Amino acid sequence: MPLLDIRNLSVDFATASGQFRAVDGVDVNVDTGDILAIVGESGSGKSVSMLAMMGLLPWTATITADVMSFGGQDLRGLTPRQRRKIIGKDMAMIFQEPMSSLNPCFTAGFQIKEALRLHLGLDAKERHAKAIELFEMVGIPAPEDRLKAFPHQLSGGMNQRVMIAMAIACSPKLLIADEPTTALDVTIQAQILDLLTGLQRETGMALILITHDMGVVAETAERVQVQYAGQKVEEQPVGDLFETPHHPYTAALLAALPERATSRKLPTIPGVVPGQFDRPMGCLFSPRCQFADDRCRNTPPAPCGPELGLARCHYPLNAKAEATA
Amino acid sequence: MFRYLLSRLLTFLPTFFGVTIISFAFIRMLPGDPIIVMAGERGVSEERYAELIQQFGFDQPIWRQYLDYLGGVVQGDLGQSFVTKKPVWDEFFALFPATLELSICAMIFAVALGLPAGVIAAVNRGKLFDRTLMSTALVGYSMPIFWWALLLIIVFSGMLGITPVSGRISLLYYFDNPSGFMLWDALVSDQKGAFWSALHHLILPTIVLGTIPLAVIARQTRSAMLEVLSEDYIRTARAKGLAPGRVNGVHALRNALIPVITVIGLSVGTLLAGAILTETIFSWPGIGKWMVDSIFRRDYPVVQGGLLLIAVMVMIVNLTVDVLYGLINPKIRKR
Numbered sequence: 035m036p037l038l039d040i041r042n043l044s045v046d047f048a049t050a051s052g053q054f055r056a057v058d059g060v061d062v063n064v065d066t067g068d069i070l071a072i073v074g075e076s077g078s079g080k081s082v083s084m085l086a087m088m089g090l091l092p093w094t095a096t097i098t099a100d101v102m103s104f105g106g107q108d109l110r111g112l113t114p115r116q117r118r119k120i121i122g123k124d125m126a127m128i129f130q131e132p133m134s135s136l137n138p139c140f141t142a143g144f145q146i147k148e149a150l151r152l153h154l155g156l157d158a159k160e161r162h163a164k165a166i167e168l169f170e171m172v173g174i175p176a177p178e179d180r181l182k183a184f185p186h187q188l189s190g191g192m193n194q195r196v197m198i199a200m201a202i203a204c205s206p207k208l209l210i211a212d213e214p215t216t217a218l219d220v221t222i223q224a225q226i227l228d229l230l231t232g233l234q235r236e237t238g239m240a241l242i243l244i245t246h247d248m249g250v251v252a253e254t255a256e257r258v259q260v261q262y263a264g265q266k267v268e269e270q271p272v273g274d275l276f277e278t279p280h281h282p283y284t285a286a287l288l289a290a291l292p293e294r295a296t297s298r299k300l301p302t303i304p305g306v307v308p309g310q311f312d313r314p315m316g317c318l319f320s321p322r323c324q325f326a327d328d329r330c331r332n333t334p335p336a337p338c339g340p341e342l343g344l345a346r347c348h349y350p351l352n353a354k355a356e357a358t359a
Numbered sequence: 360m361f362r363y364l365l366s367r368l369l370t371f372l373p374t375f376f377g378v379t380i381i382s383f384a385f386i387r388m389l390p391g392d393p394i395i396v397m398a399g400e401r402g403v404s405e406e407r408y409a410e411l412i413q414q415f416g417f418d419q420p421i422w423r424q425y426l427d428y429l430g431g432v433v434q435g436d437l438g439q440s441f442v443t444k445k446p447v448w449d450e451f452f453a454l455f456p457a458t459l460e461l462s463i464c465a466m467i468f469a470v471a472l473g474l475p476a477g478v479i480a481a482v483n484r485g486k487l488f489d490r491t492l493m494s495t496a497l498v499g500y501s502m503p504i505f506w507w508a509l510l511l512i513i514v515f516s517g518m519l520g521i522t523p524v525s526g527r528i529s530l531l532y533y534f535d536n537p538s539g540f541m542l543w544d545a546l547v548s549d550q551k552g553a554f555w556s557a558l559h560h561l562i563l564p565t566i567v568l569g570t571i572p573l574a575v576i577a578r579q580t581r582s583a584m585l586e587v588l589s590e591d592y593i594r595t596a597r598a599k600g601l602a603p604g605r606v607n608g609v610h611a612l613r614n615a616l617i618p619v620i621t622v623i624g625l626s627v628g629t630l631l632a633g634a635i636l637t638e639t640i641f642s643w644p645g646i647g648k649w650m651v652d653s654i655f656r657r658d659y660p661v662v663q664g665g666l667l668l669i670a671v672m673v674m675i676v677n678l679t680v681d682v683l684y685g686l687i688n689p690k691i692r693k694r
């Protein structure tokens with residue numbers, strides 16, 4: 035049984051102008067020890083799908099799923115109290131903006147020890163020792179002093195290390211990193227990614243890495259899931275995805291890379307992700323797809339089989355190559 | 360922090376002198392000759408009038424009078440009351456505890472109700488509690504104190520007969536009042552029921568005086584909380600698995616308090632203004648009532664000195680708020 039099994043997850047927001055479907059039938063599968071990357075342009079529902087699973091969306095969100103289980107436990111219909119026993123302990127998440135993700139009024143030490151007390155029930159001395167150990171694990175120099183520091187006294191990279199230390203404090207089975215390096219300098223980015231993959235190897239936890247950056251994907255992930263406008267459009271192991279993308283959107287992402295794996299941001303594909311009011315009838319990518327025809331514009335495609343990377347497309351690419359290979 | 364305090368203290372100087380000028384000018388702008396007013400119905404003979412004019416220094420040019428006054432102030436001498444002949448300083452400190460007691464109770468009332476109400480409203484934004492609370496707060500904020508006090512007196516004292524309408528304690532009790540704080544002195548007086556009687560007398564004045572600060576604090580807490588609740592670090596706190604009580608009451612409230620503390624400090628000024636009316640309505644023997652009585656008697660030294668001391672009190676409170684603000688906001692503390 036996979037560690038995390040989500041099938042047909044949808045999230046609708048009640049907005050002033052009506053319902054808006056931010057996540058539309060997404061599947062996510064992660065096993066212990068996996069590194070899964072979720073890639074897609076801004077607004078493709080990457081964050082929302084993970085926040086839905088953590089139970090961190092505002093009450094305006096309606097979440098539906100056929101299956102949503104974590105470690106054998108059904109996450110649907112958990113009471114808030116039951117969910118709080120899981121999140122922050124077995125399932126942890128770090129966010130994009132390290133500077134604003136830590137509470138400015140409390141020291142780094144207070145914030146990490148809080149999690150240790152809540153989930154592990156350690157006493158003050160044990161908490162202190164464990165906090166120091168965690169800070170050392172994530173490469174924070176002079177941990178004693180840093181425990182006493184307020185977030186505004188630390189750099190962005192240092193704050194992200196504090197966030198990571200906090201997230202791994204209770205040895206989670208799954209860590210979700212939502213664009214953990216987007217707000218950081220390039221050199222720091224690489225350090226943080228090394229840290230995350232290193233910790234993943236050491237602890238054997240599963241890692242979901244949400245990113246814009248194909249370079250990050252190539253270096254860190256094992257499996258990639260491409261999302262577009264709230265849907266999962268393709269999923270493949272990293273190597274195969276780079277070699278033989280099946281969905282035209284994936285192909286466009288890769289083709290627009292000047293040199294593969296060196297660009298920092300997702301390349302620009304003409305057009306934008308459809309929003310609440312301009313959702314196409316058929317394939318959501320059809321307005322921007324160079325292969326689109328009437329069938330694409332009128333009939334939404336169903337996902338293909340696993341041999342075609344589950345591509346949500348009427349005319350998957352590299353189909354022949356795959357068949358003859 | 361020390362340098363910060365020092366610089367704040369320096370900014371007090373101009374304010375201080377400003378207040379001496381304003382209070383000096385204010386009472387002299389009121390129509391009515393203090394000597395005539397003092398003499399009352401009996402009137403005063405011409406010789407006696409001239410004598411008094413000289414005695415009080417009213418024959419001097421106005422700038423001379425001011426400088427004399429300022430000279431006294433700088434040496435810590437605020438003069439004597441025309442009426443009681445007692446030093447203004449002594450009168451002030453005899454009456455100040457009564458006002459302080461009432462103000463502290465009103466502030467506790469306002470904070471104890473306003474903070475939780477604002478937090479609950481923000482957490483339940485847009486729901487019935489929130490909307491009810493916010494419209495009530497608006498009414499409370501715009502309520503004329505006088506009218507509100509009379510309404511409460513009519514209902515609670517008149518119709519229900521459960522609260523006294525004036526004074527600080529029932530006449531049944533008599534004991535020394537060395538600290539000036541009736542609640543405290545009643546408590547240590549060993550007289551059965553004295554404390555409850557004092558508390559009983561505080562209820563209506565406290566509500567009347569605390570209503571506007573209560574409304575202000577509730578509204579400010581709500582808006583500060585709403586802003587804070589959408590911050591990333593609140594999501595982080597929830598992602599840790601913390602219970603809503605801790606997320607809202609510790610992580611969010613601590614940040615929301617920063618603007619709320621400022622508002623609490625500012626409402627101390629409002630509170631003193633309100634105390635003047637409240638004390639007059641409830642015959643509360645504090646500095647508010649003292650000031651009003653002295654204005655009617657044209658008791659120049661008392662009005663000047665009293666205003667000045669009130670201003671100094673407000674300045675001290677503001678300074679305390681600044682220090683508190685630094686303690687609660689680490690970004691300022693470390694600067």
Ligand SMILES: Nc1ncnc2c1ncn2[C@@H]1O[C@H](COP(=O)(O)OP(=O)(O)OP(=O)(O)O)[C@@H](O)[C@H]1O
Nearest residue numbers: 047049056074075076077078079080081082083092
């Ligand atoms: N609370 C909300 N209420 C209404 N709409 C929301 C809310 N949160 C997110 N959305 C919408 O859901 C869509 C998906 O957002 P999401 O944050 O998941 O995108 P993303 O893929 O993470 O993008 P980014 O790369 O910019 O983080 C967006 O169009 C966003 O506007």
Ligand code: SF4
Nearest residue numbers: 317320323330347348
């Ligand atoms: S279904 Fe058609 S429009 Fe959509 S991605 Fe495939 S080819 Fe392009």
Ligand SMILES: [Mg+2]
Nearest residue numbers: 080081082212
């Ligand atoms: Mg996102």
